[in-house]
Amino acid sequence: MSRIGNNPIAIPEGVSVEISDNKIVVKGKLGEIEQEFSDVLVKMNDGVLNVERTSEAKEHKAKHGLYRSLINNMVIGVSEGWTKELELVGVGYRATAQGQKLELALGFSHSVVMSLAQEVKVETVSEKGANPIIKLTSYDKQLVGQVAAKIRSFRKPEPYKGKGIRFVGEQIRRKAGKQA
Numbered sequence: 001m002s003r004i005g006n007n008p009i010a011i012p013e014g015v016s017v018e019i020s021d022n023k024i025v026v027k028g029k030l031g032e033i034e035q036e037f038s039d040v041l042v043k044m045n046d047g048v049l050n051v052e053r054t055s056e057a058k059e060h061k062a063k064h065g066l067y068r069s070l071i072n073n074m075v076i077g078v079s080e081g082w083t084k085e086l087e088l089v090g091v092g093y094r095a096t097a098q099g100q101k102l103e104l105a106l107g108f109s110h111s112v113v114m115s116l117a118q119e120v121k122v123e124t125v126s127e128k129g130a131n132p133i134i135k136l137t138s139y140d141k142q143l144v145g146q147v148a149a150k151i152r153s154f155r156k157p158e159p160y161k162g163k164g165i166r167f168v169g170e171q172i173r174r175k176a177g178k179q180a
Contacts, residue, residue, distance in 0.1 A: 120137070
């Protein structure tokens with residue numbers, strides 16, 4: 001029994017869904033996303049999408065909830081969008097955004113410059129006395145998460161002082177230093 005897979009997906013106003021053989025295309029005000037699927041049936045009735053599995057096989061049960069979540073994320077993405085925020089913790093750590101380029105000063109001998117995909121909008125916030133924040137926004141949840149993980153990989157938070165790039169609200173497991 002899939003609790004997630006059985007939940008219906010409500011289609012908000014301004015979002016159109018096209019279902020062909022094994023492909024679904026979701027269009028909204030923010031963009032258009034398509035996804036291929038297998039081992040499930042997607043049906044649309046009166047502005048509500050239902051995902052049903054073709055059999056009770058273990059693989060089909062696993063894909064039932066997966067595809068329901070992917071399609072739900074697509075619908076939310078094209079109507080509202082997804083946002084990830086990263087915080088730079090450390091002395092001298094800075095971030096500047098110019099168009100689709102993000103320049104990071106992370107304590108290396110050189111600054112790290114990263115080119116972002118056209119679908120991702122980047123914004124940096126630097127206030128005096130507060131850690132710099134990078135805001136990533138897009139209609140594709142998977143792409144936003146992937147870009148955020150790539151930026152975080154440049155300088156992961158270390159456990160002793162907590163310096164590095166972390167997600168806003170993320171708790172870092174801290175360790176005690178040397179004992180004399």
